[in-house]
Amino acid sequence: MIKDYRILAVLALFGFIFFGLSMKKAMDQDWIKHQKKYYKQLGEDFPGAEVKQVNVKTPSSMLVDRCQTCHIGASNPGAAGFPQPLAAHPPIVPGAEKDPHDFNKIGCAVCHDGSPRDLDQHLAHGGQHGWIKPLLHGKQAQANCTRCHAPEGEGLAGAELYEEGRQLFLEKACWGCHTIQGISSSSQAPELTDAGGKFSFHYLEESIVYPKANDENSKMPLFDWVNDEHKVEALAVYLKGQQKNKLRSAESAPIGYIKPETKLARIETPSADAGRSLFAGAPFEGSVAKGGCVNCHAIRNSDGDLSGGVIGPELTWTIRLRGEEYVKDHIRNARVHVPDSIMPTFKDYNEAELDSVVQYLATLDFKFGETANGQQLFDAYCVSCHGENLDGKGETAPLLDPLPRAFTPQFVAAYEHRFADSIKNGVQGTDMPTWKNVLSDQQIETLIGFIKEKTLADAGDFKRLEVPLPRPGDPERRDHKGKGLTIEQGDAQRGFAAFQRFCTACHGKLANGKGPNAYALEHPLPRDLISKPFMNQTAVSDERLYQSILLGVAGTPMPAHDHLSDQTILDIIAFIRANTTEETK
Ligand code: HEC
Ligand code: HEC
Ligand code: HEC
Ligand code: HEC
Ligand code: HEC
Ligand code: HEC
Ligand code: HEC
Structure with missing residues (x-):
């Protein structure tokens, strides 16, 4: 009997200890410690632990913001020098006597992101794996200013980093490939209108620093300034600020912030100076035309020094190489000349702007010595x-x-x-x-x-074979069964069937050179056979096509197809030509 009481007593004791420990753990929660410390710093008695919560109404939902449970002194100017998380908030709007933002109404997460309902520091700061809104540190919070304020213009005091990012987006020609509604329209790369809603800050930074992180075959250029952390941060802040989900509609944007008139000045009189500015991505006398060619293209000055990017070819001689009209067309839309070009489209340029760039490029006249070996x-x-x-x-x-x-x-x-x-x-x-x-x-x-x-x-003693192009009426050279076949006009329909069978693994179903095996080949890639500029030049005769298909292209992965009859090859040529012949109107 007695023995049983003892067991009960021991169990009860354990129970008490366990209860005590968990009480202590609850009392020991970080946020309570922070609050105790806060009142100690203030020299006041601890009034008891309290979860400080702000309910922020947004158009889509109610945001429960408990950050101030730890960041308890944020609105108290008297807590200026306190250690974090107890300190008064640093000024958001520089020079303002009193910050216009009331943390007791809007909380913290509207600017800093994080996971505002959580009371654990790691979780509250958005540290859980894959959380799309990890904490935006310090000035990175400027990404969220445009959730309440109008996005355009240079005007918003306190949003300088965001503004710097906006300028970089224009200067570095990002706009040439990416659409952000109201800023640019270009279809060469994913739209970024909601980049901030879709991607974390870190993802955006990484996409700029190392484009291949998302896609091994990325066509996004690797820019040579990406080790400048400040520039990358500014751009990421700007992109993080692109969110469809606003906290306020444009009409109810806070008063006091006047949306600047959008100036639409354009270059009206062409000049080499204006062209130089466009090339460099710098503003020219209030013009809003965008350029930034130098990020991708290098040029030589009159001493022969080379400067600029290496994403596109050097442009020192481009006017003499290609002529003015070609260069203008190429700036408007590079794809008319090079179907798979990644060069951005500058289709908004007016004639004066095109002429300016061309005039500037024409001033480059460096030449190497005539006697060079x-x-x-x-x-x-x-x-x-x-x-x-x-x-x-x-x-x-x-x-x-x-x-x-x-x-x-x-x-x-x-x-x-x-x-x-x-x-x-x-x-x-x-x-x-x-x-x-x-x-x-x-x-x-x-x-x-x-x-x-x-x-x-x-x-070695390699020699190219020459096999003349067969003509209708000629005997079939590979009439292995001796049927007395003669060649007839190539038939595109039959050619299509043969192409699907023998050629698509490399050249692709669309004959654009992007078949499933294409990227396994080293150099060169399979030819884009629907490139009109390539296919329609005189050098690419039917004879050349015939020989390339029959014998392969020597020194490249294009294999010989001498198992195909001449008729089949002519059919295939008819199919290829049908894809690229200009329709006569
Ligand atoms: C459990 C307590 C706790 C909660 C809840 C909490 N924080 Fe913090 N926070 C801290 C502490 C402690 C520090 C300082 C130590 C540090 O820098 O990691 C800090 C630092 C910060 C900093 C500055 C340091 C940095 O990394 O930039 C910011 C900004 C911040 N918190 C924002 C928030 C926001 C926004 C929320 C709500 C979504 C929040 N905190 C919720 C405890 C908390
Ligand atoms: C209106 C937007 C906005 C709100 C709301 C806001 N912050 Fe900030 N916060 C900023 C900006 C911008 C900075 C950077 C100030 C600077 O350094 O110029 C900043 C800086 C900070 C810093 C210091 C930076 C660091 O890394 O040490 C902390 C800590 C911080 N905020 C915490 C909070 C907390 C906690 C709240 C809620 C009480 C809050 N913020 C609410 C915009 C905001
Ligand atoms: C949650 C919405 C919200 C966010 C986010 C926000 N603001 Fe504000 N902002 C306001 C409100 C509300 C006012 C007060 C103006 C009013 O009375 O309507 C204001 C006022 C201002 C003013 C004063 C305007 C003036 O001329 O009096 C400035 C400057 C400002 N905010 C800058 C910022 C900056 C910088 C950020 C980002 C770091 C930011 N705001 C983020 C809501 C917001
Ligand atoms: C020549 C065209 C081109 C230019 C110029 C360009 N990008 Fe990209 N970008 C792409 C393409 C294509 C992708 C698609 C994904 C990939 O291939 O990496 C991409 C992806 C991105 C992504 C990831 C988006 C997603 O959906 O995953 C971001 C962010 C980005 N670019 C930012 C920028 C910034 C910032 C600049 C200017 C500094 C810039 N890009 C300039 C072509 C371009
Ligand atoms: C994002 C990088 C990028 C930017 C910005 C860019 N280009 Fe290009 N450009 C290229 C690439 C890549 C090529 C090669 C593919 C092609 O021919 O389209 C090219 C080709 C060209 C060519 C054809 C050269 C030749 O001889 O075939 C011209 C001319 C040209 N660019 C001019 C410009 C001008 C002018 C600007 C600024 C208004 C500009 N580019 C901006 C990447 C860029
Ligand atoms: C802007 C880049 C660029 C520059 C600069 C350039 N080439 Fe080329 N070249 C190419 C490309 C791309 C091809 C492949 C054309 C094709 O796909 O048939 C090529 C092909 C050739 C060919 C093979 C032509 C054929 O009929 O198959 C020769 C020869 C050649 N280049 C010589 C030169 C010489 C010599 C120079 C310097 C004076 C030069 N290239 C400068 C890009 C360039
Ligand atoms: C193993 C992959 C592969 C297969 C299969 C293949 N090709 Fe090619 N093809 C290539 C490559 C690589 C080139 C690029 C050679 C170059 O740039 O000179 C090429 C180039 C060509 C050219 C351009 C030749 C020239 O003179 O410039 C033609 C036409 C062509 N292929 C047709 C075909 C046809 C038709 C078939 C099917 C009967 C076929 N290819 C099958 C890889 C392939």
């Missing part, structure tokens, strides 16, 4: 694309599509006869420029000699 000429004009080792992997190569040519020994041995023409007149539909107005015939010969000298030694 092959290596020197190649290093000056060709190396940025074709690479030091002639492997097509120059500095600007990664974002060009098609890739610059790799001068493999067999390729050079097979096609050397067409190089002079390709260098003089360019290869249409690709970034290989037209050099005839920059290089003399003699220099072009020197360059071809240089390319041959570097490569041909490894070609």
Whole structure:
């Protein structure tokens, strides 16, 4: 009997200890400690623990904000020097006598994000894995000013970092690829109108610093200023500020903040100076036209010094290489010349703005010495694309599509006869420029000699075969069963069927060169066979297509197809041509 009481007593004792411990743990909660410390700092008695809660009504829901349970001195100027989380809030609007924001009405999370219902520091600060709104530190909170205030304009005091990001978005040509409603319209990249609603601050920063983090084949340029943390932070603040879900509608935006008149000044008289500003992404006499070419393109000054980005080709000679009209068309929409170009569209430019850029580019007139040897000429004009080792992997190569040519020994041995023409007149539909107005015939010969000298030694006795294009009425060369077949006109319908069977793995169902195996190939990628500029140039004759399909393209992954009958190849050519022939109106 007695024994039983003892057990009960021991159990009861354990119960008490357990109860006591959990009471103590409850009393020990961080927020209570912070509150005790706060009153101690103030020199007042602790009035008892209390959860401080603000209910913020937003158009979509009620936001329960308990941050001030710990951040208890935020509105108390007397708590200025206190340690965090007890301190008075630093000024949000610089120079304002009294901050216009009442934390007892709007709480903290409307600006700082986080998870405002939680009372645990880690959780409240949005530390749980995958939380889309982790705490915005200090000035990063400016991302949320536009949830209540009007988004445009330079005007909002206290939103300087946001404004800096807005400027960078324009200056760094982000607007050229990304749409933000009301700011830009471009369809080359995901829309960012709701970037802040969809993505965390960290995701946005990372997308700018390392575009390939999201998509290995990302076409978003890797800019060379991305190790400047301040710039990246400003841009991320600006993007984080792009949220569809507002706390106030535009009509009820707080008074006192006047939406500045949107100035729509444009450049009306073309000048090289205006062009230089556009090129540099700098404002010109109040104009709102946007540029920023220098982020992607380098140019040489009159001393030959190169400066600018390496995402697109160097533009020192572009007017002489391509002519004014080509350059203007390219600025309006690069895709008319290079179907897979990643260059932004500048379709809002007026004639004066286009002329300005062209005038500026025309002032660049640096030329290398006439007597340069092959290596020197190649290093000056060709190396940025074709690479030091002639492997097509120059500095600007990664974002060009098609890739610059790799001068493999067999390729050079097979096609050397067409190089002079390709260098003089360019290869249409690709970034290989037209050099005839920059290089003399003699220099072009020197360059071809240089390319041959570097490569041909490894070609052995490789020789390109020549097989003439079969014509209707000719006997079928691969009539293996001896049926006496003769060639008829190519048939696009049959060609389509054969193409689907033999070619789509590399060239894709759409014949655009983007088949499932395309990216497994090293260099070059399969040809885009629906590129009109490429397919419709005289150099790309039916004979060339026939030989390339039958024999493959020497020195590249394009295989020979000598198992196909001549008729099938002609059918395929008819199919390819049907895709790219300009319709006659
Ligand atoms: C459980 C207590 C607690 C709660 C709840 C809490 N905080 Fe904090 N907070 C702290 C402490 C402690 C610090 C200082 C230590 C530190 O820097 O980590 C701090 C620091 C901060 C800082 C400055 C440091 C930084 O990283 O930028 C900000 C901003 C902040 N809190 C915002 C908030 C917001 C907004 C909420 C509500 C969503 C919130 N806090 C809720 C305890 C809390
Ligand atoms: C209207 C927007 C807004 C609200 C509301 C707001 N903050 Fe801030 N907060 C800011 C801005 C902007 C800064 C940066 C001030 C500066 O350094 O210029 C800041 C700075 C801070 C800092 C110091 C920065 C640091 O990293 O040390 C803390 C802590 C902080 N806020 C906490 C809070 C807490 C807690 C609340 C709620 C009581 C709150 N904030 C409400 C905008 C806001
Ligand atoms: C939750 C909504 C909300 C957010 C978020 C917010 N504000 Fe305010 N802001 C107000 C309100 C409300 C007023 C008071 C004006 C009024 O009486 O309508 C105000 C007033 C101001 C004023 C004073 C305007 C004047 O000329 O008197 C400035 C400046 C300001 N805010 C800057 C900011 C900055 C900077 C941020 C971001 C860090 C910010 N606000 C975030 C609601 C907000
Ligand atoms: C040449 C076109 C181009 C330019 C210029 C460009 N981007 Fe992008 N960006 C892309 C493409 C394409 C993607 C799609 C995802 C990918 O490929 O990484 C992307 C993705 C992003 C993303 C992630 C969006 C998402 O849906 O995951 C952010 C954020 C971003 N870009 C910000 C910027 C900023 C900031 C700038 C200016 C500094 C900029 N971009 C300039 C093409 C561009
Ligand atoms: C985001 C990077 C980017 C920006 C910004 C950009 N470009 Fe480009 N540009 C490219 C790329 C990549 C190419 C190569 C693909 C092509 O030909 O379209 C290119 C090609 C060109 C070409 C064709 C060169 C040739 O000989 O084939 C011209 C001309 C040109 N850009 C001019 C401009 C001008 C002028 C601006 C500013 C108004 C500009 N670009 C802004 C990336 C950019
Ligand atoms: C802006 C980048 C760029 C520059 C600069 C450039 N090339 Fe090219 N080049 C290309 C591209 C892209 C191709 C691939 C064309 C294609 O897909 O057929 C190419 C192809 C060629 C070819 C093969 C033509 C053919 O008929 O198949 C030759 C030869 C050539 N380049 C020589 C040169 C020489 C010489 C220079 C310097 C004077 C030069 N390239 C400068 C981009 C460039
Ligand atoms: C293993 C992948 C692969 C397959 C399969 C393939 N191609 Fe290609 N093809 C390529 C590559 C890579 C190139 C680019 C060669 C270059 O740039 O010179 C190319 C280039 C071409 C060209 C352009 C040749 C030229 O003279 O510039 C034509 C036409 C072509 N392919 C047609 C076809 C047809 C038709 C088929 C099916 C019968 C086919 N290809 C199957 C990889 C392939």
